[in-house]
Amino acid sequence: MLSIVLYTLRTGISPMPTLGKVRRQLLPLLEPDLEGTILELGAGWGTLAFALADRCPRAKVVAFELSPLPFAFCWLRQRLAPRANLELRRQDFLRASFSGAAVVVSYLYPGAMSRLAPKLLAELSPGTRVLSHTFALRGWKPLRTLVVDDLYRTPIYVYVVPGGFGRQGDPAAP
Numbered sequence: 001m002l003s004i005v006l007y008t009l010r011t012g013i014s015p016m017p018t019l020g021k022v023r024r025q026l027l028p029l030l031e032p033d034l035e036g037t038i039l040e041l042g043a044g045w046g047t048l049a050f051a052l053a054d055r056c057p058r059a060k061v062v063a064f065e066l067s068p069l070p071f072a073f074c075w076l077r078q079r080l081a082p083r084a085n086l087e088l089r090r091q092d093f094l095r096a097s098f099s100g101a102a103v104v105v106s107y108l109y110p111g112a113m114s115r116l117a118p119k120l121l122a123e124l125s126p127g128t129r130v131l132s133h134t135f136a137l138r139g140w141k142p143l144r145t146l147v148v149d150d151l152y153r154t155p156i157y158v159y160v161v162p163g164g165f166g167r168q169g170d171p172a173a174p
């Protein structure tokens with residue numbers, strides 16, 4: 001319990017899972033035959049990571065989690081019901097390379113989204129999709145925004161990494 005509190009303070013967010021209604025609207029945004037690497041930034045208890053692995057069996061899901069207890073839970077879950085296409089990493093995603101990813105999925109908080117934005121822009125190829133629910137990437141214009149019919153009217157933002165000169169969100173852009 002103490003480790004959850006400490007890591008919530010360290011990472012800025014608790015391992016709150018993506019709820020069912022949000023999951024049910026987010027997962028169909030990814031084609032079942034999607035190939036390549038899906039990055040799940042902050043796996044928590046694995047709610048979204050395992051669902052992504054099931055939804056896209058031809059893709060490889062790499063799920064990052066720093067907090068030891070949720071990570072141990074994911075690890076145990078993977079031992080008990082392995083997903084061949086799921087890789088769990090106890091690692092700070094801000095220190096990982098995103099290059100080559102096909103899709104990035106996140107449920108984080110505003111501070112993390114601000115730190116993430118320049119990294120996404122620098123490391124992802126133009127055209128890469130970024131799905132984030134609840135929190136937006138400030139300064140980025142979503143391709144689509146879905147609103148979940150739940151208590152919080154949870155927004156799901158679908159972004160596409162822009163390409164070329166003057167990339168959206170690029171502080172150097174005119």
Ligand SMILES: C[S@@+](CC[C@H](N)C(=O)[O-])C[C@H]1O[C@@H](n2cnc3c(N)ncnc32)[C@H](O)[C@@H]1O
Nearest residue numbers: 011015016017018042043044047065066092093
């Ligand atoms: C709100 S939970 C989301 C859990 C899961 N993605 C889901 O949707 O069910 C966010 C998780 O991100 C983790 N986290 C936050 N910052 C992180 C970082 N820099 N590296 C790895 N994990 C991080 C937290 O420990 C927390 O478990």
